[in-house]
Amino acid sequence: MIFDSNSGMLTCESCGHQENIDNYQEKDDNIESSSDTNEYHCKNCGAIIMTDSDTSATTCSFCGAAVVIAERLSGKLTPAKVIPFKISKEEAQIAFKKWCKKGLLTPKGFMSADRIKNITGIYVPFWLYDLKSRAMAEASCTIVNTYDEGDYIVTETKHYNVFRDVDLTYLKVPVDASEKMNNTLMDKLEPFNYEELKDFKTPYLAGYIAEKYNMDDKELFPRVKERVDQYADSFLRSTIEGYSTTSIINEDIDTKEVSSYYSLFPIWMVCYDYHKSDHIFAMNGQTGKIVGNPPLSKAKIFTWFLGISTISFLIINIILFLVGGEF
Known part of the structure; x- marks a missing residue:
């Protein structure tokens, strides 16, 4: 059975039977592990499936059965939340074709039908952070007025010392936790709709590839802190308005982690090899947003x-x- 993005149910493609994932009981009966941690036996056809150590869900290359490697989703590796795929593979293929046609300067045959058929649905690991920041700033500001007084033009400058001290709260700030994924590409796929965030259950992974995290929340905290500190700096400066000039004298931003959640987000991906250069294109599997840098055709330019x-x-x-x- 696989997760059907249209119905949100666990579905058998052969007989059409569907099961509600909310009623699913977690169990480890879909794979048998061998002594090699990268080798698994498909219980559907008996074939040996080779995976790298980061893969927690895949598809049997021989019979097409969905394989979830449950031991890589247990203990500390168990995701807390998941956003299920909302866009099917067929919908993703159509969307990619439309997006490719917009590239007026892309090479002829760019993203051919055969290539688009090879798009891959991947659950990418993310950490979601709840954070609190205390941000303080001291600034020297002026208000300049010019007016006529008799035969003279008078310029009046008033000086102000401005101080800001604010508490900021951030909920569910996402950071991708896979070394294989391009951070800039993943950031551009935001935002995700957190109203569709579900408690994790393994059937959501059936029929897709899933990666487990390479970096934990402590390792990634400096990255999310840098990102949130930029938000806090922007917010502080936005509160100092109405002055002719503003000069920041001192600024201090202290960001601390309140909690973090290991989560899986849905991404459709296509890799395009052009003149020995890889171009990766990604689609948000929930919202349909597409990002990527297509190659340019010198002849068309x-x-x-x-x-x-x-x-x-x-x-x-x-x-x-x-x-x-x-x-």
Whole structure:
């Protein structure tokens, strides 16, 4: 059985039977582990499945059965929350095709139908942080007024010492916890809708690939702290308004972790190899947002530049002709 993103149920593709995941009891009966931690036996067809140490769910390459490696989702490796896939593979393929067509300067045949068929649904590990910050700032500000007084222009400058001391609370700030994923790419896939955040149960992973985290919440805290400190700095500065000039004299931001949740977020991914350079494209499996940097075709760029130059040349000559010049 696999997780069906349309119905939200655990579904058998053969007979159509569906089960409510909320009624599912966790158990470890879908795989048998061998002595090699990277080798597993599919209980559906008996084939040996090789995975790397970070994979916690995959698909049998021989029979197509969904395989969840439960021992990699137990103890400290058990996710607290999961956002299920809301966009099916078929919907993702259609969306990728539409997105690819928007690239006017991309190479011919970019993201072919065959390539788009190979998109992969991955549950990427994230840590969600609840944080509190105390932010303080001291600034020197002025208000400048200019007015006429008789034969003179008077400039009046008033000086102010401004102080801010605020407490800020942040809930569920996400940071991806997989070394394989590009951090910038993952950040651009935000935001996720936390109203659809579910308590984790393994059936959500059936039919998809899932990665376990490489970095725990303590290792990633400096990254989330840097991100939140930027938010706090921006908020502080936004409260100092209405002055002609503002100069920050002193600023102190103290951010502390309140709690963290190990979670899995749904991502559709496609890898494109162009001139020995890898281009990775990702889609938020919940909202459909697509990010990535497509390759550029030199031939199309040259044609575009030539066309713009020709049009500009004709426009200039038409203007010269209208004002009495010659072609």
